Amino acid sequence: EQPSAPKPVAAPMRPLPWGQLNFLQTTDTHGWHAGHLQESQYSADWGDYISFAERMHQKADEIGADLLLVDTGDRVEGNGLYDASKPKGRYDYDIFKEQDIDIICTGNHELYQADAAAREYTQTVPNFKGKYLASNLDYIKPDTGERIPMAQRFRKFTTKNQGIRVLAFGFLFDFTGNANNTIVQPVGKTIEEKWFQDAIREDVDLFIVIGHVTLHGPEYKAIFKAIRSQKWDTPIQFFGGHSHIRDFAKYDSKAYGFQSGRYMETVGWMSIDGIKSKGKKGDLKELELRSDMSFQRRYIDNNLFGYRYHTGLNESTFPTGHGQNVSASIHKARKALNLDYFYGCAPKDLWMSRAPYPSDNSLYSWLEKEVLADVATNPKRKDKPRMVIFNTGGMRFDIFKGTFTRDSTYIVSPFVSTLKYIKDVPFKAASQMLPLLNNGGPIFESTELQPWQLAPPEQLAIHYDIIAPQLSIQDSFISGAAQAPLLSSSPDLVPGYTTKDDAGDDGDDTLHAPISFYKIPNCIQATASMAEKSDPETVDLVFIDFIQPWVLTALQFTGQTYNNSHVENYRPEIFTDLLAGWIKEHWRGDCRS
């Protein structure tokens, strides 16, 4: 872990179920490879994860089982370790590649910006040569304009100890927001292609489908149906991503899906037993080969207490030299990027979805009331009445009371988005924007523009408020405390994930006190320079550039005929820098101890 990381948390644990074939999954890490430096339950770093995987590989070899590592994309955008360097990812790609991942694919965040997509092609694909799969993704070479597969379409291999013959695919959901140097082919079209149709006819013991794809969406349903149309009985293991949640899905008695959350909070564990392998049979010393199949999952909190518990090792025996070297490289990179540079003191916790909106502890109420109108000023138009619209998905993480650093800025606002505007929009039309963007409706139905895409991905999966009972919360964590028994009725649980999925409520490796989750709107709005008593004739409609297609569509619905040519720059800086400037000015003081 990083020197400044809070110490791991003692908590009641559930052990990991082992099978013939086991997996560790990461997804949507978004650059959080230094771990969470303000949350002890997620404070292990990528180096610790490397030690963990190496120790688990040793155990797999000892018992004759197999262990495969999977990553399902969105490794970039969301943390200073990736976003603070020029070019982005200057250190992060080299840190990430140290993990020995067996199957890896692309997420949408690797493709929003052309430079990120190019780095994916020139760095990550070769870093994971033979392991990186791009079943429905092509890259356009900048020098020749040639369209080529981003990486190989599928991979066939046999596992080391059990001799299980695997065929693996790597998909991306039907994403349309990519820069013009990649082509994402819709999954429905890809599965009709000859190479895919040939692949699903291969004689293998197991299909593995990894993807930056939600488990319950249409893409995995289509792939499942396609494989089952040829192989009615071959087991299929899906790994998903994108919606940032812990999730597990049953497609049939031999086909399951698993997804391991976001931001290095969770490392996923999946185990399969009862695979009928025609390859060499491993020497199962501890495992019993069963004829019926079982698919079991665990969501591992990313902290050292849990890693040591699951490996049966301790502070001195757990880390590997390789893992420690990677932790040291992360520390060096964080220093070079000056990520601990102090911007100010957050006066209170500000939550994305843990507090209701609007409320005093809502990140969005703060943004709306204090920040937006202040940073959205253009000296040439400062007296013009304006409405400023921001999508809630543009904010990526909570703000914790206390030190706010350069790193925090990228954690909260990683994107290179800027403020745009359309001048002199009739007030009547402009005032309909927020309700239209928040309530959606028929105007967006004929387009690819789903308004829910404007909200944070976590909001996708949960459709109602979850209000956690007020429990007594443990606030001083005892480092190295003895393991509490699983069913202890201790009220002193640390707040965290209490996952309910298709297999029940026993998936989390750590017992937590539940956290509230509130629904929030797709967009928020601030106004400035408005007369107090009457509505203006026209306003400047200011918005963050990500939402431009939605704003133009909504304006058309109000009878206006604006298009891209009417959109101008409102501020030259990226929003992240505007936010950092606001914090430096308004959150003065020193809370560093």
Ligand SMILES: Nc1ccn([C@@H]2O[C@H](COP(=O)(O)O)[C@@H](O)[C@H]2O)c(=O)n1
């Ligand atoms: N420039 C951007 C890029 C993305 N967003 C928001 O993020 C959502 C996608 O997040 P995932 O991690 O699930 O891929 C997207 O739908 C937007 O809400 C943004 O605001 N600005």
